Amino acid sequence: xxxxETVSSPAKAGAQTIxxxxxxxxxxxxxxxxxxxxxxxxxxxxxxxFDDLVFQAATIHRANHTPGQxxxxxxLSIKTGGCPEDCGYCNQSAGAKSxxxxxxxxxxRTVLQSAAQAKDRGSSRFxxxxxxxxxxxxxxxxxxxMVQGVRQMGxxxxxxxxxxxxxxxxxxxxxxxxxxNHNIDTSxxxxxxxxxxxxxxxxxxxxxxxxxxxxxVCSGGIIGMGETREDRVGFVHALATLPRHPESVPVNALxxxxxxxxxxxxxxxxxxxxxxxxxxxxxxxxxxxxxASMVRLSAGRESxxxxxxxxxxxxxxxxxxxxxxxxxxxxxGDDADETLFAKLGLVPMEAEPREIQLEAxx
Ligand code: SAM
Ligand code: DTB
Ligand code: SF4
Numbered sequence: 001x002x003x004x005e006t007v008s009s010p011a012k013a014g015a016q017t018i019x020x021x022x023x024x025x026x027x028x029x030x031x032x033x034x035x036x037x038x039x040x041x042x043x044x045x046x047x048x049x050f051d052d053l054v055f056q057a058a059t060i061h062r063a064n065h066t067p068g069q070x071x072x073x074x075x076l077s078i079k080t081g082g083c084p085e086d087c088g089y090c091n092q093s094a095g096a097k098s099x100x101x102x103x104x105x106x107x108x109r110t111v112l113q114s115a116a117q118a119k120d121r122g123s124s125r126f127x128x129x130x131x132x133x134x135x136x137x138x139x140x141x142x143x144x145x146m147v148q149g150v151r152q153m154g155x156x157x158x159x160x161x162x163x164x165x166x167x168x169x170x171x172x173x174x175x176x177x178x179x180x181n182h183n184i185d186t187s188x189x190x191x192x193x194x195x196x197x198x199x200x201x202x203x204x205x206x207x208x209x210x211x212x213x214x215x216x217v218c219s220g221g222i223i224g225m226g227e228t229r230e231d232r233v234g235f236v237h238a239l240a241t242l243p244r245h246p247e248s249v250p251v252n253a254l255x256x257x258x259x260x261x262x263x264x265x266x267x268x269x270x271x272x273x274x275x276x277x278x279x280x281x282x283x284x285x286x287x288x289x290x291x292a293s294m295v296r297l298s299a300g301r302e303s304x305x306x307x308x309x310x311x312x313x314x315x316x317x318x319x320x321x322x323x324x325x326x327x328x329x330x331x332x333g334d335d336a337d338e339t340l341f342a343k344l345g346l347v348p349m350e351a352e353p354r355e356i357q358l359e360a361x362x
Contacts, residue, residue, distance in 0.1 A: 037240045037289050043233045045285045050277060054315050057284035061316040064291045070341070071125060071294065071319040071349040073158070074118035077327040078146065079105045079130035085162075087185075088194045088261035089222055089254055091328060092131035098259035100328060105130070108142055112149040119153055121322065121334065122348050126150050127158035127181065129327045133197070134163040140171055147175040158218060158248075163198070163206045166213070173213040179248055180210040181218040187234025190227045194262070200238075211244065218248035220296065223282050224274030225254050225262055232282055240289035249286050249293045251317070253279055253300025255329045274300075276308040280315050287316025294319050301332045306340055313346065 045053060061067065082102030083092045091098035115126045128146060135143060143159070150157045159172065160181035172180065184203050185191065191200040210217055219242075221235050239246060253274050256263040286295050297317035301309060324333040332340075341347070 033245065033290075033292055035241055035243065035245070037237060039233055039237050042237050042240070042285060042289060043230075045288055046229060046233060046281055050281070053281060053284045053288075054311065057287040057315040060288050060291045061318070065316075065318055066349075068346055069318065069349040070313065070346050072123045072322045073125035073127055073156075073296070073319055074115075074121070074123040074323055075127045075129060075321050075326050076106075076111065076114050076118075077131070078111055078128045079103065079132060080328060081131055083131035084133050085197045086195060086261075088265075089225060089257075089263075091257040091260050091263075093260070096257070096260045098257050098263075102131075105139060105142060108145045108149065111146045112153075115150045115153055115155060118323075119155055123155065123322060124348070124350060125156040125158060125319075127160065127179075127321075129160045129181075130162070132162040134165075135161045135168060137168075140168065144171060144175040147172065147177045151176045151178075160218075163202060164209050166209045169206075169209040169213040169215065173215050177215050179216040179218045181248070181250065182206050182210065183219055183221050183250065183252075184235065184238055185221040186225060186227050187231040188238060189234060190225070190231040194225055207242070207246075216247040217242075217244070218250065218296075219246040220248075220250035220252070220286075220298070222252045222254050222299070223279055224266075224271070224300070226266060226271050229278075232278075232285075236282070236285050236289055239286070245290040245293050247293055248296060248319075249290055250296040250298040251279075251283055251286060252298040253304065255299050255302075255326070257329060273303070276305070276311075279304075280308065280311045283312045283317050284315035296320070299326055299329070299331075302330045304332075306343065309340060310344055313344065318349070 080103040081092045081100045082094050084094060086093055086095050090096065091100050111128065118126055147157050147159065156178045158179040158181055159177055182203060184200065186194060188200045207217055207219055219239060223232065239249060254262065256266055258264065283295060295317050296319040297309065297312045298321060301320065321331055322334060322337055324331055
């Protein structure tokens with residue numbers, strides 16, 4: 001077994017380091033991180049009897065993370081709507097007829113006020129999203145001030161601004177950005193059915209720029225876009241075979257918005273709502289294949305039952321977005337989440353030190 005990198009898991013209060021082993025195929029021993037998953041292996045995990053799959057995922061989760069702790073993250077849309085991209089799921093695309101009003105980039109003070117409120121409500125992570133194909137260089141000074149300001153409050157910072165150049169990535173790293181969110185969204189094969197204004201390869205290029213600037217990578221996708229099981233296998237496979245796993249993997253259930261391509265196309269069809277069991281299976285397979293990563297139960301919780309969410313936590317999800325709004329659509333809300341946490345005996349994860357220690361690997 002060759003230990004070629006050591007990563008202090010954001011999930012473990014700096015208390016546990018996870019030994020990453022790239023020595024080849026192996027058992028699901030718990031803390032072994034593999035990047036050589038085959039599609040067949042991932043498909044076989046999806047095919048397991050549900051109980052066996054969730055049991056395996058829960059075991060791996062407990063070997064790598066503190067059970068019962070769930071990180072609370074807050075989202076803020078810092079630049080809403082009018083996006084030139086044509087993502088079929090998104091109401092912020094200029095082409096969507098969802099009635100969403102396009103807005104300018106928020107000023108730094110407004111963003112920092114929101115972050116302070118999020119912290120008061122118990123969030124340890126603040127994620128800022130912009131409806132851009134990519135940030136313009138003239139936007140960078142304000143973006144950098146936002147990162148620095150939120151970091152000074154002691155919260156983990158995350159941004160999602162679209163595609164980044166190497167230079168922009170480097171600037172964000174120097175500002176102290178902890179995570180960059182850039183989703184691959186679905187399988188390489190399904191991608192062009194959902195988005196035509198950029199390619200899957202473009203997405204990977206930005207992820208590489210982010211990785212090279214030593215910002216933690218946050219990348220996941222959306223379940224329930226009319227994709228097949230094979231696409232879900234391909235989606236997890238694409239993430240789990242990256243040279244390093246994303247430290248953070250958001251799994252969204254499609255929020256179908258009227259006026260978006262997918263919202264309209266799927267409305268009133270059996271595909272309009274992803275099967276809950278299939279959603280939990282996807283979380284479980286993400287947990288098993290990427291044991292050290294934070295798996296984030298992201299969009300779609302507003303219409304998800306308590307029991308489905310409970311199964312997601314059991315299967316390894318350890319982060320949620322709180323509040324009654326995601327970026328532009330509704331979310332479960334603090335009252336519902338407090339009730340759920342009390343019923344399940346879950347506690348919010350505390351803010352973590354988050355340096356990636358890559359020395360051994362470099
Ligand atoms: N424009 C940037 C980008 O696309 O990378 C950042 C913002 S974008 C809204 C962030 C992510 O939100 C998307 O990659 C997508 O996975 C998710 N998302 C957007 N609309 C969604 C919806 N209706 N339901 C579920 N997830 C959604
Ligand atoms: C992610 O994967 N999910 C979050 C976060 N990354 C930025 C965003 C979900 C957005 C849902 C649609 C909306 O509210 O606009
Ligand atoms: Fe733009 Fe991002 Fe929405 Fe796509 S997902 S339309 S890139 S805001």
